[in-house]
Amino acid sequence: MRVESLTPHIGAKVWGINLAEPMTDETFAKIHALMMDWSVLVFPDQDLSQEDHKRFGARFGALHTHPMHQIRSDIDPHILKVKTTKDSAYTAGDGWHTDVTCDEKPPKVSLLYMKEVPECGGGDTLYADMYLAYELLSEPMKQFLQGLEAVHDGGLPYVGAYKSTPPEGGYPVSTHPVVAVHPETGRPVLYVNSGFTSRIKGLSAFESRALLDMLFRHIESTPRLTARVSWAPGMLTLWDNRCTQHHAVWDYYPHSRYGERVSVIADERPSAFSQTQIH
Numbered sequence: 690m691r692v693e694s695l696t697p698h699i700g701a702k703v704w705g706i707n708l709a710e711p712m713t714d715e716t717f718a719k720i721h722a723l724m725m726d727w728s729v730l731v732f733p734d735q736d737l738s739q740e741d742h743k744r745f746g747a748r749f750g751a752l753h754t755h756p757m758h759q760i761r762s763d764i765d766p767h768i769l770k771v772k773t774t775k776d777s778a779y780t781a782g783d784g785w786h787t788d789v790t791c792d793e794k795p796p797k798v799s800l801l802y803m804k805e806v807p808e809c810g811g812g813d814t815l816y817a818d819m820y821l822a823y824e825l826l827s828e829p830m831k832q833f834l835q836g837l838e839a840v841h842d843g844g845l846p847y848v849g850a851y852k853s854t855p856p857e858g859g860y861p862v863s864t865h866p867v868v869a870v871h872p873e874t875g876r877p878v879l880y881v882n883s884g885f886t887s888r889i890k891g892l893s894a895f896e897s898r899a900l901l902d903m904l905f906r907h908i909e910s911t912p913r914l915t916a917r918v919s920w921a922p923g924m925l926t927l928w929d930n931r932c933t934q935h936h937a938v939w940d941y942y943p944h945s946r947y948g949e950r951v952s953v954i955a956d957e958r959p960s961a962f963s964q965t966q967i968h
């Protein structure tokens with residue numbers, strides 16, 4: 690395996706591995722360790738069937754079914770199609786977000802396999818490092834955010850932006866800590882995102898809006914948080930959804946782009962970080 694970093698702190702390209710082939714535990718452990726180090730891994734030049742894609746995803750844990758997925762026997766519940774054409778009203782993920790944080794246990798890893806890229810170029814995905822987003826906040830702000838909880842509402846993107854009809858009982862709504870601890874690295878992450886986070890509990894509506902807008906602006910306006918992935922057909926990118934956000938750039942209208950995403954359910958709910966966890 691050859692590894693080439695995209696930036697000094699987030700994102701790496703991994704060469705010399707065929708993800709369609711059976712994978713030894715040792716190779717998987719190396720990939721997992723790379724994910725802990727780089728949060729986003731790009732595997733160019735893959736040739737994967739949907740079964741290969743799901744088999745690789747399942748090495749990380751149980752596969753996730755997206756809340757917008759209509760359960761039909763002709764649709765695979767574990768493959769989320771990410772398709773944009775000239776007739777699309779929106780493109781999935783066109784805004785900074787962490788995948789499906791409305792779930793109690795949001796996906797821990799997502800793996801997007803690109804099949805078609807816009808012929809005009811563009812259609813990149815930006816990734817942002819939420820470890821660094823937290824680190825760059827001032828000490829008083831870090832202190833203030835610790836212990837706060839926020840509401841993550843699936844209706845915000847799926848009804849508000851995508852105009853889909855909610856399932857019976859509505860889309861999931863969950864509460865998560867504003868500063869979470871990554872369960873494997875033990876590092877703190879800023880855990881609010883403009884896709885799903887609707888309010889911070891215990892604050893007035895005005896305070897909550899102002900604080901969320903400030904944190905979203907911090908993410909949007911700090912280029913050093915980000916790595917940019919330029920896709921080619923046959924490229925698979927996986928991201929650790931517990932410490933990153935991403936933004937799919939829709940700059941290629943009226944051209945098309947098509948990929949398929951597999952996500953993996955987290956083993957536990959996000960838990961709060963507290964200063965005492967630093968030894």
Ligand code: SIN
Nearest residue numbers: 771781782814937950
């Ligand atoms: C997503 O998973 O949010 C879509 C990402 C992309 O299409 O680049």
